Amino acid sequence: MQTIELGRSGLQVSRVAFGCMSTVPNPTYDGVADQQAIAAIRGALDHGINFFDTAPGYGNGASEELLGRALEGVRDQAIIANKISSQTMDAQEVRTECEKSLKLLRTDVMDLYQIHWPRGVVPLDETLKAMEKLVTDGKVRHLGVCNFGLEQLADGLGSGVPLVSNQIVYSLLARAVEIDVAPVCMENNMGLLCYSPLAQGLLAGKYANADEVPPERGRTRHFSKDRSQSRHNEPGCEEAAFAAIAGVRAVAERLGHSMADVSLAWLLHQPGVACVLAGASREDQVARNAAAADIALSAEDLAELDRVTAPVKAAMGPSLDMWATPSRIR
Numbered sequence: 615m616q617t618i619e620l621g622r623s624g625l626q627v628s629r630v631a632f633g634c635m636s637t638v639p640n641p642t643y644d645g646v647a648d649q650q651a652i653a654a655i656r657g658a659l660d661h662g663i664n665f666f667d668t669a670p671g672y673g674n675g676a677s678e679e680l681l682g683r684a685l686e687g688v689r690d691q692a693i694i695a696n697k698i699s700s701q702t703m704d705a706q707e708v709r710t711e712c713e714k715s716l717k718l719l720r721t722d723v724m725d726l727y728q729i730h731w732p733r734g735v736v737p738l739d740e741t742l743k744a745m746e747k748l749v750t751d752g753k754v755r756h757l758g759v760c761n762f763g764l765e766q767l768a769d770g771l772g773s774g775v776p777l778v779s780n781q782i783v784y785s786l787l788a789r790a791v792e793i794d795v796a797p798v799c800m801e802n803n804m805g806l807l808c809y810s811p812l813a814q815g816l817l818a819g820k821y822a823n824a825d826e827v828p829p830e831r832g833r834t835r836h837f838s839k840d841r842s843q844s845r846h847n848e849p850g851c852e853e854a855a856f857a858a859i860a861g862v863r864a865v866a867e868r869l870g871h872s873m874a875d876v877s878l879a880w881l882l883h884q885p886g887v888a889c890v891l892a893g894a895s896r897e898d899q900v901a902r903n904a905a906a907a908d909i910a911l912s913a914e915d916l917a918e919l920d921r922v923t924a925p926v927k928a929a930m931g932p933s934l935d936m937w938a939t940p941s942r943i944r
């Protein structure tokens with residue numbers, strides 16, 4: 615497994631990371647049995663994955679607790695990325711939430727601590743300075759953000775607090791980050807951590823058509839605002855999305871790989887991308903996702919994947935927010 619330095623942190627993270635959201639019940643996933651999830655996490659280590667991303671929001675602490683349990687005895691082999699997603703993100707909440715997460719994770723220190731979503735309740739500067747204090751106190755090693763657009767990045771970088779990463783939705787079906795956020799992150803040595811790299815299974819070929827996509831995975835702006843769980847006001851672009859999926863499938867078949875492998879490998883070839891945070895509910899998925907890091911795509915393959923997904927990129931527009939209008943990302 616290739617590793618990469620995350621920003622200028624000195625952390626050497628595996629380019630395929632394990633996203634822990636799908637291991638526990640939450641609004642998108644049903645979750646899996648603890649033993650199955652623990653086997654997937656331990657299996658990830660065996661396959662060279664050393665980077666694990668979780669959040670208090672994934673099952674209200676359940677994902678952190680499960681990750682802590684799974685890493686018992688092997689904590690030193692893992693790099694833990696966690697998030698803060700409290701209501702206000704004021705200094706007091708930052709500290710309280712951090713302490714709670716450390717307990718659930720059964721560790722004294724988190725390697726990367728990220729703002730989950732920009733909230734704008736208190737000034738960003740207050741949140742970041744409180745997070746920086748956690749670094750000084752040895753509770754956290756490095757800081758990052760998630761879902762930050764240009765304005766929020768300018769504010770964050772302007773605070774002077776060192777930020778090593780921006781975790782953002784990025785996949786062959788969600789390419790808005792390429793427009794202007796990726797270049798800014800690259801200029802500022804912030805690694806891109808790509809979440810939902812398989813578009814929650816769409817790019818693994820899990821669904822033959824839009825009607826098969828269950829409501830909880832059909833909340834994104836790819837799908838119509840009329841879907842039961844949608845929080846946006848757009849018509850969606852289901853036709854373009856499934857045409858893109860068919861195009862990715864054709865490339866994958868030609869290359870003799872799975873769609874999931876090709877989708878992850880494509881991301882790992884994109885400028886500024888540090889890691890893909892691939893979710894997985896079973897150990898065999900983890901094994902396949904880890905292997906995707908070794909797939910070399912030619913310039914022609916990359917161009918073909920760009921071409922077949924360009925219409926869905928255009929249809930989704932410049933917003934980095936997959937779920938909501940108005941967007942919370944500025």
Ligand SMILES: NC(=O)c1ccc[n+]([C@@H]2O[C@H](COP(=O)([O-])OP(=O)(O)OC[C@H]3O[C@@H](n4cnc5c(N)ncnc54)[C@H](OP(=O)(O)O)[C@@H]3O)[C@@H](O)[C@H]2O)c1
Binds near residue numbers: 636781809813820898
């Ligand atoms: N910062 C944020 O706001 C944010 C938001 C979303 C996600 N994230 C992070 O990103 C991680 C991943 O995102 P995600 O779960 O939304 O989407 P994802 O990684 O695109 O999709 C994960 C799902 O794809 C399926 N899958 C995975 N590997 C597969 C394979 N090799 N073959 C076939 N199917 C496969 C599994 O579905 P089944 O379970 O149905 O088998 C799995 O649960 C999360 O765990 C979380 O850490 C962050």
